[in-house]
Amino acid sequence: MALRRQSLVLSALLAPVTIFLGIFFLVPLGIIAVYSVLSPGLYGGVEWSFYHWNYGRIFGWADGIEEVFEPVYLKILLRSLGFGALTVILCLMLCYPVAFWVARLPERARLFFLFLVALPFFSSLIVRLYAWLLILKPSGILNETLLALGLIRAPLEILFTPAAVVLGMVYVMVPFMFLPLYAAIDNLDREMVEASMDLGASRRQTFFKVVLPQTLPGIIGGAVIVFIPSVGNFVVPDVLGGAKGLMVGNLVEQQFLSARNWPFGSALSMLIMAVVLVVLLVATARARKAGGQA
Amino acid sequence: MKKAIGLALALALAAGTASAEGKLALYNWGDYINPLILKKFSEETGIEVSLDTYSSNEEMLAKIQAGATGYDLVFPSVHMHDIMMKLGLLEKTDINLSPDFKNIDPATFRSHEDPGAEYCLPYAFGTVGVFYNEDITGPITGWADFFDIPGKTGGKITILDDMREVMAVGMFMTGHSINSTDPDEVQEAADYILSKKPAVSAFTYESPALLLSGDIAAAHFFVGGHVYFTEKPNIKYVIPKEGATLYQEDMCMLKSAPHKEEAKRFMEFYLRPEIAALNVDQQFNGSANVPARDLVADYIKTNPNITLAPETLERVQTFVDLGKALKLYDRAWNTIRTAQ
Numbered sequence: 001m002a003l004r005r006q007s008l009v010l011s012a013l014l015a016p017v018t019i020f021l022g023i024f025f026l027v028p029l030g031i032i033a034v035y036s037v038l039s040p041g042l043y044g045g046v047e048w049s050f051y052h053w054n055y056g057r058i059f060g061w062a063d064g065i066e067e068v069f070e071p072v073y074l075k076i077l078l079r080s081l082g083f084g085a086l087t088v089i090l091c092l093m094l095c096y097p098v099a100f101w102v103a104r105l106p107e108r109a110r111l112f113f114l115f116l117v118a119l120p121f122f123s124s125l126i127v128r129l130y131a132w133l134l135i136l137k138p139s140g141i142l143n144e145t146l147l148a149l150g151l152i153r154a155p156l157e158i159l160f161t162p163a164a165v166v167l168g169m170v171y172v173m174v175p176f177m178f179l180p181l182y183a184a185i186d187n188l189d190r191e192m193v194e195a196s197m198d199l200g201a202s203r204r205q206t207f208f209k210v211v212l213p214q215t216l217p218g219i220i221g222g223a224v225i226v227f228i229p230s231v232g233n234f235v236v237p238d239v240l241g242g243a244k245g246l247m248v249g250n251l252v253e254q255q256f257l258s259a260r261n262w263p264f265g266s267a268l269s270m271l272i273m274a275v276v277l278v279v280l281l282v283a284t285a286r287a288r289k290a291g292g293q294a
Numbered sequence: 295m296k297k298a299i300g301l302a303l304a305l306a307l308a309a310g311t312a313s314a315e316g317k318l319a320l321y322n323w324g325d326y327i328n329p330l331i332l333k334k335f336s337e338e339t340g341i342e343v344s345l346d347t348y349s350s351n352e353e354m355l356a357k358i359q360a361g362a363t364g365y366d367l368v369f370p371s372v373h374m375h376d377i378m379m380k381l382g383l384l385e386k387t388d389i390n391l392s393p394d395f396k397n398i399d400p401a402t403f404r405s406h407e408d409p410g411a412e413y414c415l416p417y418a419f420g421t422v423g424v425f426y427n428e429d430i431t432g433p434i435t436g437w438a439d440f441f442d443i444p445g446k447t448g449g450k451i452t453i454l455d456d457m458r459e460v461m462a463v464g465m466f467m468t469g470h471s472i473n474s475t476d477p478d479e480v481q482e483a484a485d486y487i488l489s490k491k492p493a494v495s496a497f498t499y500e501s502p503a504l505l506l507s508g509d510i511a512a513a514h515f516f517v518g519g520h521v522y523f524t525e526k527p528n529i530k531y532v533i534p535k536e537g538a539t540l541y542q543e544d545m546c547m548l549k550s551a552p553h554k555e556e557a558k559r560f561m562e563f564y565l566r567p568e569i570a571a572l573n574v575d576q577q578f579n580g581s582a583n584v585p586a587r588d589l590v591a592d593y594i595k596t597n598p599n600i601t602l603a604p605e606t607l608e609r610v611q612t613f614v615d616l617g618k619a620l621k622l623y624d625r626a627w628n629t630i631r632t633a634q
Contacts, residue, residue, distance in 0.1 A: 042617060043355070139507050239500075243498060258352050
């Protein structure tokens with residue numbers, strides 16, 4: 001009896017989230033999946049006939065009449081994945097040492113620091129990116145300062161380059177990397193670190209055998225949270241990159257708007273989701289393994 | 295990125311104390327109507343006007359197609375006006391039968407599907423050309439000069455982040471129509487742009503501020519950009535000699551409009567020369583309203599780039615809907631934007 005009641009309560013508690021996800025995640029996903037194998041309507045929308053060229057166009061299987069295979073789409077996807085990976089690595093390099101430092105601060109300072117990390121979320125992303133545009137442009141604050149200090153002779157050409165895109169992405173994503181890393185590092189068993197040192201392990205050995213395995217779930221968690229939105233990001237490349245390098249996010253947006261090709265946009269979205277899913281599965285498997293070791 | 299900002303901007307203009315007789319919902323491009331017009335309309339009629347904005351024809355169409363209701367008047371470009379006619383999204387208004395319609399220049403009936411303006415009222419038009427900082431670039435007469443700026447002076451140039459506008463530049467330079475649907479011609483135009491891509495700093499709409507601060511030397515931009523440069527005699531505008539595009543938007547009533555009567559009243563209100571002139575004074579572009587052209591500020595009246603001479607109008611081209619050939623342009627555009 002008690003068990004049945006428990007399961008009833010559990011179902012009642014889980015029902016809202018299940019229904020919510022069902023309606024607002026699975027249904028749109030289903031629509032995208034179906035649209036991705038339909039033919040495009042002339043003025044947007046879809047026509048209800050099966051049409052596999054949307055994927056064919058991406059992977060090199062096209063009839064050459066209606067659709068032409070172009071390696072450009074795979075190139076764009078690869079480039080986006082590359083930018084995502086680079087963003088992850090740079091965020092990790094920035095956040096890992098800082099998280100250690102913050103974890104050792106006194107309570108009040110620590111809370112203040114965490115507040116600072118969350119501070120950018122109080123203003124719109126677009127506004128913050130325009131601020132970067134003003135900072136990075138040739139006559140911007142960065143160049144004026146460096147010129148005044150005599151560190152450079154001519155303004156640095158950063159704005160509208162891939163470097164500006166990476167900088168912007170890292171800037172946007174740093175908090176997402178920092179928080180899971182901090183959580184993992186804060187939970188680090190310090191006694192184990194001390195034990196390792198006492199038992200004669202070098203600093204290097206202690207880091208790789210004790211610290212890294214214990215913080216690996218945080219690293220993987222942060223990496224996944226940073227990687228996924230970085231791959232699909234199209235605002236940063238538009239504003240800071242001068243829209244010169246197309247990202248897969250831009251491509252999807254363009255297919256739904258100026259190209260009026262919803263099915264192809266859907267096929268591209270499915271492709272991004274597939275890639276992200278693979279990354280996620282690999283990451284969870286690694287995290288589980290890491291968790292087992294610790 | 296005007297998109298994201300514009301989208302969030304929902305300006306509600308209350309009608310003051312006047313009894314709210316009715317409501318009217320406009321869906322227009324960002325910064326594309328003088329707020330004073332809405333205020334005057336509300337004061338006179340007691341109708342409460344709300345304004346939502348979009349940043350591209352396709353964004354507006356996608357929203358209407360997806361079933362967005364509640365909007366009365368939209369402001370599509372001519373080719374989108376045609377598409378919306380074909381899709382049956384627009385309401386016949388008989389605006390051409392209104393007494394003040396005689397003010398409207400018949401040369402602005404550019405829609406193929408609505409040649410007699412029985413549905414929509416021609417709203418505003420203007421050219422897309424080049425703004426340049428003459429101190430850096432010297433005189434510029436056309437696209438060839440424009441693309442030579444970086445090589446000759448070290449100054450930077452930007453072009454619009456717009457598929458049709460950029461492809462049009464390629465079409466002018468290869469001697470084709472901006473509405474060509476011939477795959478070879480599209481390819482030639484794309485190749486021209488590709489060959490010039492290394493000279494281009496960015497594809498962007500944010501050029502006026504960069505031009506003002508001296509960070510770029512020239513920009514492909516709409517004539518309305520004049521509004522930023524009225525105090526800057528060294529920043530000049532040219533309608534390139536090889537060719538330029540002429541945009542035009544029309545004011546159209548949606549079939550799904552909830553306030554048709556109020557919408558028609560607004561269209562008729564906009565037929566008045568003094569009202570149309572208010573828009574020109576704020577937008578720095580051309581008006582379909584002939585008597586209004588005499589009521590605008592001198593700066594605009596005497597500027598041949600804003601108030602276009604007939605011979606200028608003869609050498610500009612307006613976009614038409616490409617139908618299925620849009621795909622050719624999309625492919626070319628993806629290649630252009632991906633090339634390193």
